[in-house]
Amino acid sequence: xxxxxxxxxxxxxxxxxxxxxxxxxxxxxxxxxxxxxxxxxxxxxxxxxxxxxxxxxxxxxxxxxxxxxxxxxxxxxxxxxxxxxxxxxxxxxxxxxxxxxxxxxxxxxxxxxxxxxxxxxxxxxxxxxxxxxxxxxxxxxxxxxxxxxxxxxxxxxxxxxxxxxxxxxxxxxxxxxxxxxx
Numbered sequence: 573x574x575x576x577x578x579x580x581x582x583x584x585x586x587x588x589x590x591x592x593x594x595x596x597x598x599x600x601x602x603x604x605x606x607x608x609x610x611x612x613x614x615x616x617x618x619x620x621x622x623x624x625x626x627x628x629x630x631x632x633x634x635x636x637x638x639x640x641x642x643x644x645x646x647x648x649x650x651x652x653x654x655x656x657x658x659x660x661x662x663x664x665x666x667x668x669x670x671x672x673x674x675x676x677x678x679x680x681x682x683x684x685x686x687x688x689x690x691x692x693x694x695x696x697x698x699x700x701x702x703x704x705x706x707x708x709x710x711x712x713x714x715x716x717x718x719x720x721x722x723x724x725x726x727x728x729x730x731x732x733x734x735x736x737x738x739x740x741x742x743x744x745x746x747x748x749x750x751x752x753x754x
Contacts (some may be wrong), residue, residue: 575681575704576659577615578651580644581667582623582637593626597670603618605670607632613677615663619654621647621657622667652710656709661706668713672742677702679736689724694735700725701741 581593581603585614593603599629600608603620609631610618619633627652628634635710637647648664655662676693681710683691689709692699705712709732715725726733 573660573684574653574658575615575684576662577601577610577613577618577665578648578655578662579610579618579620579632579665579667580647580651581606581626582640583644583668585598586708594668602670603628605665606665606667606672609670609672609674609677610663610665612674613663615677615680617656619651619662620667621651621654643717645713645716645718645719648713648721650715652705652713654708655707659706659707661673662710663702666701666744668744669742672702676736676738676742679738679749680704682735682736688734689734690732691736692726692733693738693741695738695740698741699723699733699735705729 593601595602597605599648609617617633620628620633621635621637622628623640624636624638633654636649637650639646663680678690680693681704684704689706691704693702712725716722
């Protein structure tokens with residue numbers, strides 16, 4: 573089974589005050605950290621939906637979202653439209669979750685063999701990224717609206733989702749204080 577990585581990193585970074593995708597975490601930017609996580613998990617190819625002016629590594633397929641103000645749903649649709657035909661599924665990662673553990677990603681990937689079209693991490697009864705959609709579920713992105721992503725769509729049909737229990741969801745980095753644990 574060939575699973576692609578779909579990194580959503582086109583947010584406008586309003587609360588951060590500058591492009592958070594370029595914020596440094598050690599020797600890498602936040603986006604590079606998430607790309608490295610996708611590589612480590614064996615996702616191939618890796619597609620990143622980014623804001624204008626954000627560059628990615630040569631082995632990553634860039635999709636530029638020129639209207640990030642339309643929310644996460646636009647980036648989701650753009651990413652799924654760009655998925656190559658050879659991808660059996662796509663695992664969604666958020667570009668502002670640099671602390672997501674590779675073990676969590678691998679657990680979601682391993683649960684894909686159960687047969688449901690969606691696999692998602694679940695903590696405290698709530699599903700969230702990483703979320704894996706098999707090819708026959710890519711169309712779910714068409715129903716997403718605004719900045720919510722797939723959460724409410726998947727909540728309407730929980731039998732479609734294989735949950736993978738995790739201790740907690742990786743936190744989003746929305747402000748500089750979040751980046752430094754504050």
